Amino acid sequence: MGKWFFFFALLALSGFAAAPAAGAAELMSTHPSHYRSSGEAVNGGSTSILGRTKQVRAGSRVIVRDEGALLERWVLNTDLSRACNRRLFRQKRDQFLVGIVDGRTYGAAVGGHGSLLDRVKMAENQVVYLFRGQGTTDCRVYHRTK
Secondary structure (H helix, E strand, O other): OHHHHHHHHHHHHHOOOOOOOOOHHHOOOOOOOOEEEOOEEOOOOOOOHHHOOOOOOOOOEEEEEEOOOHHHHOEEOHHHHHHHHOOOEEEOHHHOEEEEEOOEEEEEEEOOOOOEEEOOOOOOOOEEEEEEOOOOOOOEEEEEEO
């Protein structure tokens, strides 16, 4: 009992226990996508990974260029999107295939080609698939016959 009493007495006298805790609103972040204070987003930040577009990296091969809107000529496949969410249907990124539709860059793969990982065997040969948000729980797969 004696040593604990002295420990807590020393702690109380040092003022450590009475020091005010820093609130979360006082923390500042250096990354532009983080919040500066609760409820206030930094200008230019995106609310979703799906709202962003990736840039074509060096070594990428553009297999599709389409000036029309994504939903005009491309079909959202809900079954393939669910499989993509579970990582059963996805683009092999080491192939660096991309598609540019309406100025946005998407990951791309071709059915029956080594650029596609298809564990559910749902891909059709010579069909181009575009991936939006691959690697997230909101992955979306669009397709169009080549």
